[in-house]
Amino acid sequence: MPRLVLGSSSPRRVDMLAQIGITPDIIQGADIDETIHKGELPEVYCLRVALEKNAVLATEYPDDFIVTADTIGVLGRRILGKPDDRADAERMIRLLSGRAHLIVTAVVVKAPGKKAAHRINTTRLKFKRLSDPEIETFLNTNDWVGCSGGYKFQQHMAQHVISIAGSPSGIVGLPLYETMQLLNGSGYKIDTGLPK
Numbered sequence: 001m002p003r004l005v006l007g008s009s010s011p012r013r014v015d016m017l018a019q020i021g022i023t024p025d026i027i028q029g030a031d032i033d034e035t036i037h038k039g040e041l042p043e044v045y046c047l048r049v050a051l052e053k054n055a056v057l058a059t060e061y062p063d064d065f066i067v068t069a070d071t072i073g074v075l076g077r078r079i080l081g082k083p084d085d086r087a088d089a090e091r092m093i094r095l096l097s098g099r100a101h102l103i104v105t106a107v108v109v110k111a112p113g114k115k116a117a118h119r120i121n122t123t124r125l126k127f128k129r130l131s132d133p134e135i136e137t138f139l140n141t142n143d144w145v146g147c148s149g150g151y152k153f154q155q156h157m158a159q160h161v162i163s164i165a166g167s168p169s170g171i172v173g174l175p176l177y178e179t180m181q182l183l184n185g186s187g188y189k190i191d192t193g194l195p196k
Contacts, residue, residue, distance in 0.1 A: 073149025098129030123166025
């Protein structure tokens, strides 16, 4: 039986799959170069990274279903990836303070013997204007570590969100609607617990 490989080291993505009743058989991040190419547009970059992660794992698990994703913050045409350090996280949060920005997540699913299929989810999110003490308090939480855009939506920064237009699960890193559509379309059998 083909297994389900989640190509991510993010515990948040494991949790998101659990919400729809899926437990991956294998959880393994893909080691790829995530450098942004010169002039690369945000959606193009995000999809390229998700596809490259999938392709790397497909060589190791050719007979299994593979799910990969990539999430970025976007302000205008500027890509906000994972902060390098605290100073970089502060730079990102100050950029986002009081402004609307986008969270873009690309999801890729490859079924055994088939080409990879993908979807892109875009969600618009706006924070209130943050004071210096609020920014300092946030930075001290370390919620910015390893997070695109410099924050975890579901933790400390949630209290500063004014509006969301789109998918909350997309912000967390795995848009569930798109993921379900791709898995169903690929032939992956999801046990819903409902009678057949």
